[in-house]
Amino acid sequence: MRPPEINPGEIFPRSIRGRLSKQLRGRFGGALEHNAPVSGQLAYRPVRPSKAERRRTALQQLVSLPRTLAGIRRIVREDYAPAALDEHLWAFAGFHEGSGDPHYRARTWQKASLSAIGADHVAGMPASEFALMVHVAMEIEAPIQAYSRQTGEGFRLLVPGLARFMGRNQAQAGHADEMGDPWCESCWCAEERRHATTFARVIERLTGLAPIGDNPNEPIPVDANESDALRLLAGRQSSEWNASSVYVVLTAHAKGELHTVMRNVARDEIKHLAILSALDRYLLGPRPWGRFAALVGTAIEQYRGHRQRRSAGDYIGSNATSAFEVIVAHLLAEHRVRRWLASLPLCALTAVFESSSHLPALAALPRAPEQEAHDREAVRAAAERRASLARWAPAHRRRALDQRAWEAASAGVVEGVVAGDLEGLAGAGLPGSIEDRQTRRRIRRLGTGRLRAALLGRLRHHQIAHNRHELARQT
């Protein structure tokens, strides 16, 4: 396993103010005029470009649009492929296995050198436009400590395993603060904390100016009750969907090292989207349009909020070509994720989200005995509601519970067919592969109805659990 070369450090890197490269200054010309002196030195501050500049930019992007869209399509096809999403989903279980595998503590990044990035790595849009978009993203990404505490607290009763994967709850965070322990222990936090840092470096490389970062997003604290937690789940899914789509667009506009760096970040977000979307399906059942409506509704709310609050936020969405590219990336991603979600069997979702965690419990400040008792009961009730698919639409729930009961009663038959006729699914391959198609053909010949559904479920479960091994075998 190759360790990532770019390590998370402080949110904002060593300033290079006052060390402006003449070459970069020449490239950016007018854009630098927007940057006001800070403490007597120049720093990057995004400013809405003039109308004439915006028209020029939109036109330049329009000319490159066919190539950009082809790039977006290619990235989405590769990075939202079922095998890639399977790997992301199983990483949730891998984190809780607690094996110490660094890939499961934070997704491995492809090697890239930030110091090699230059303005000529931006394709199909001006580097100043690229930097503007990255700056908005940096402000949204920056308060990761607050996000990780928001999700750690918000999910602690609904799905405690997700809370641990994403952050610390209030009592755990309070204890860490008192003891001076590291604030970031979860996988999600370790992956997210490197984004703002990376974006600050990208801006620095593209403009020759370090961003100030004095206007970070302010996450709203949430309660752990069920309705707030479900709203938080929709909100986080939407944030991951927006982030991954925007970063896919930026990756399509990037070449060389910049492409690798942006893709590393985009893939982190795709991983988070995969896990949260799979959890949505597990908790709420198949609901492609309900989920889509919730994502779009939240995305519009977030878009309006960021237009008001981000630095130069009123520029967001005002470049029609960028807006079109981002919408296309959203829709292509949703199309892929939706197809993948439909392929996830209940047995695999249960294995991912219900397996007991082998991680040591995090120390926490004591809660009042009544509060402890209330929390224990809430966690137990939430587990019961998950197991009984209580939040699913009635027709889906009935079918899924019938199938699960039949599989439990016929476990011997199913095991026998898997071990004998399907040779333990050893040759199941990756979804969409020749081996996968061959196995599906054999399953179709072996049975119909519930037996076929059970065998297809076992095939997908096997593919998800053995995905990393299979990917390694093929490379």
Ligand SMILES: [Fe+2]
């Ligand atoms: Fe992020």
Ligand SMILES: [Fe+2]
């Ligand atoms: Fe994310």
